[in-house]
Amino acid sequence: MWRRVTSLSPVISTSKSTSFDQAASGFKIWRSSFSTETPTMVKDATTSFKERNPFITFVLGGPGSGKGTQCQKIVETFGFKHLSAGELLRREIESNSENWSQMLNTIKEGRIVPSEVTVRLIQQEMESSDNNKFLIDGFPRTEENRIAFEQLIGLEPNVVLFFDCSEEEMVKRVLNRNQGRVDDNIDTVKKRLKVFEILNLPVIDYYSKRGKLRKIDAVGTEDEIFEKVRPIFSACAGK
Ligand SMILES: Nc1ncnc2c1ncn2[C@@H]1O[C@H](COP(=O)(O)OP(=O)(O)O)[C@@H](O)[C@H]1O
Numbered sequence: 001m002w003r004r005v006t007s008l009s010p011v012i013s014t015s016k017s018t019s020f021d022q023a024a025s026g027f028k029i030w031r032s033s034f035s036t037e038t039p040t041m042v043k044d045a046t047t048s049f050k051e052r053n054p055f056i057t058f059v060l061g062g063p064g065s066g067k068g069t070q071c072q073k074i075v076e077t078f079g080f081k082h083l084s085a086g087e088l089l090r091r092e093i094e095s096n097s098e099n100w101s102q103m104l105n106t107i108k109e110g111r112i113v114p115s116e117v118t119v120r121l122i123q124q125e126m127e128s129s130d131n132n133k134f135l136i137d138g139f140p141r142t143e144e145n146r147i148a149f150e151q152l153i154g155l156e157p158n159v160v161l162f163f164d165c166s167e168e169e170m171v172k173r174v175l176n177r178n179q180g181r182v183d184d185n186i187d188t189v190k191k192r193l194k195v196f197e198i199l200n201l202p203v204i205d206y207y208s209k210r211g212k213l214r215k216i217d218a219v220g221t222e223d224e225i226f227e228k229v230r231p232i233f234s235a236c237a238g239k
Pocket residue numbers: 061062063064065066067068069070173174176177178218219220221222223225
């Protein structure tokens with residue numbers, strides 16, 4: 001029997017700290033290649049980006065909960081710029097960028113790429129965009145991701161969407177996705193669900209306590225779900 005992830009005990013039983021270590025493991029050497037100092041040029045770009053007063057939405061939910069699908073609809077209706085963290089990482093891998101093989105292995109195992117990498121990619125996309133309304137899809141996936149974004153970008157999201165979906169439905173959707181992704185197989189999906197529960201739910205809880213979370217029941221047709229999403233943006237976009 002599958003249950004909704006928000007009330008689910010781990011699919012593979014390990015302690016929280018063990019799983020966190022698993023999710024973060026393998027990055028010690030990789031991590032050490034990143035400088036902790038922010039170059040002056042980057043600081044200037046970040047300062048001017050903040051002055052643009054962007055509208056930032058984080059879009060969260062387990063694998064297959066429909067984040068990308070609903071982001072597409074939000075883009076069409078409300079004109080946001082869609083940044084999928086997973087897509088940005090996949091693009092990096094395809095372009096054979098530095099650390100591409102570690103990124104690929106991390107994704108294959110359903111673990112989380114170091115924050116510095118992901119935040120840098122998101123930052124580049126936001127700063128080079130003419131659009132000032134952003135949907136950041138599939139990020140932050142961990143508390144560490146969240147804190148890194150706040151520290152490096154110096155901003156918090158205006159709104160956080162959470163697509164709440166049963167595990168049964170998420171597994172079904174991921175296995176039918178047919179996009180040739182290395183992580184859309186049953187073994188990796190189980191790991192991703194576990195990483196979602198242990199590392200992502202605390203982020204969702206954090207934003208819930210700060211009054212920023214908009215939880216959406218993600219079971220139903222794509223259009224039915226979008227009708228629940230629409231009022232959240234109509235309120236701020238005047239549509
Ligand atoms: N409401 C829905 N009902 C059925 N299938 C859906 C629904 N929303 C999305 N899908 C399909 O499920 C798969 C996963 O959706 P996607 O938007 O990629 O999810 P996520 O980005 O959260 O992993 C895709 O093949 C998509 O077409």
